[in-house]
Amino acid sequence: MISKNMKELVKNNSVIREMFEEGKKLVKQYGKDNVYDFSLGDPSIEPPSNVDEAIIESLNNKKSHAYMSNSGYEDVRTIIANSLNRRFETNFDMKNIIMSVGAAGGLNVVLKSIIDPDDEVIVLIPYFMEYRNYIKNYNGKIIEVKCDENFEPDMIDFENKITNKTKAIIINNPNNPSGIVYSKNTINKIADILTKKESEYNKSIYLISDEPYREIVYDGIEVPYITKYYNNTIVVYSYSKSLSIPGERIGYIVVPTEADDFEDLIEAVSISTRILGFVNAPALLQRVVAKCVDLTSDISEYKRNRDVLYNGLISCGYECKKPQGAFYLFMKSPIKDEKEFCKIAKKYNILMVPGSSFACPGYVRLAYCTDLKIIENSIPKFKELIEEIKKYEK
């Protein structure tokens, strides 16, 4: 009855659902504060109060719930372009911005616009697994690039994986699940390799940067604005994390004027928005993000969470790299089979996602967008957990 491709997805989904149900069961049995659920990337910080104020203000607009152009309100797009220009010394205007139904919607719109069947799309390990589904939606082929022990892309592998079928590369900066931020140096290397290969194969290769965590960075680290490093770039952004409004599905796509065939590309993105059934990003929320364009939730809570979790885990004897951004910590599993590690951890009411779910076995992802109290209470449990593992290894 359902499509063949969907049958496979339904099968896999039941595994995820089982995990989720098990988590709910644990909470019921032990109480919310005694289950250390690090599995979900759901913002724990409240939106700034400006969001609800902006919603009420936006109701004063005439025809505030009516259709607009598929690309979104022109005044909203201008405000966003100006904000980017102020913050990143770019040179965008309204025509470079297309409002989207979050970053997930934005990525689908972009991939629909550019992918022909069997085109290759490169992703960098570790990566958000949903990219696989997005690429497959348009019959693209997923090509994975290895990373080093710091989760930086292996540039030799990257260069080798580019073929005359490569249509795009998707990067996620800051990265889910690793928490690293690709530096100017890394971006420059990626751009140089792409420029060389574009000339070698005489074709355009898009660098798509998925940036829902752009504002969630620590210790003054800078996330390079990618359009300044390479021309054939598309940025996909979401307000889900910066304003803690993931349920509202609002974001935007940036296509710089310097991209090859800019006019066709921007029109394709607008048409894809329509024919994939998004039609336009939610009207009211477009006005809201324009009114909150330079605001974020109080990110300092995530920094505090990161510090408590990272220091706690290190003190227990776990190995991990200190996250530079996003709200994930990617920890080395103390045993080779990280799925087995997650299973043992569950006995201590600790829930984590195996690295295999990000094409990176041997690691586990901890989402620390949760209550500080839960993080604090989890540390003694992590200690007990690693001690059991050590015994088990002897």
Place this chain on the structure above:
Amino acid sequence: MISKNMKELVKNNSVIREMFEEGKKLVKQYGKDNVYDFSLGDPSIEPPSNVDEAIIESLNNKKSHAYMSNSGYEDVRTIIANSLNRRFETNFDMKNIIMSVGAAGGLNVVLKSIIDPDDEVIVLIPYFMEYRNYIKNYNGKIIEVKCDENFEPDMIDFENKITNKTKAIIINNPNNPSGIVYSKNTINKIADILTKKESEYNKSIYLISDEPYREIVYDGIEVPYITKYYNNTIVVYSYSKSLSIPGERIGYIVVPTEADDFEDLIEAVSISTRILGFVNAPALLQRVVAKCVDLTSDISEYKRNRDVLYNGLISCGYECKKPQGAFYLFMKSPIKDEKEFCKIAKKYNILMVPGSSFACPGYVRLAYCTDLKIIENSIPKFKELIEEIKKYEK
């Protein structure tokens, strides 16, 4: 650079954009009240004031902008199920309802869930042309069924067009562009043919009913609730027209428990919602439609518009069927080439959409969701137009 399929769409789109730009130019030149723009199906009636009240009330919910299940809030889905049960004597509960990003989003989600490449999907002429794009998104094949002079489906053609590759049929009730409502009798005939063919080919064939105009009907006519007539039915609904909030992208999908492989189907719909990048229907608006579940805008304005337009056109000597629902009138072109007719009409500042855009040449669509004054002022122009046509024919 952009995909091959997209190149074709960009080319076609420039024709539509040209028409739209031309309309804007006319308004600039002659003033809004002197351009008779019947081209856009954009609700002219204000939303009921309850919508904005419900938005403000919904802000009181805890975590009102957070993620929820891909299928939507459980309490909202229960409220919608109960409303349908009250109104249509159905027997739904929460599990039968999946919230969607409007009807366009809902249709894409449904088609993604069921279509394998080269599956055939039947549409009934005249039909909303966007169905073509939606079906093609999932590599389905579009099969058109002819209609009679009342825009009722030709049942013999319908039966003949069903093959062992038929996966679904999409109907739109009330119909855009014809304004007709398929009666119980018509629905029963469709259901009988589908049941016979399901048994002949030993497979399930879905009847997908796209119902954004369900509440916009006149003269007490009834729109049959399709799940009561056939088991393998999926209803796609949007609040865009009933509450005049098309920019907000909110609707739902109904899958009755009686559908074959119900559990798999409902899970496929939920997964498609996620992987197509909708993730979930906008959070705030879910709460809003639950609070407005049995309300509509003041539909009586559309009825008044319909009557003035229909009576005016008949008095001028045009041929058309009185619309029973939606806000479209599908008029016979007084000359064979309806595109030529639209071109001549433009000299009188009258803008209409050629029937070819709905696979039904020889007719033109007039959207009467516009100011009454514009409709009234247009009638003398329509008179002049038909007189020029008559001269031209002599």
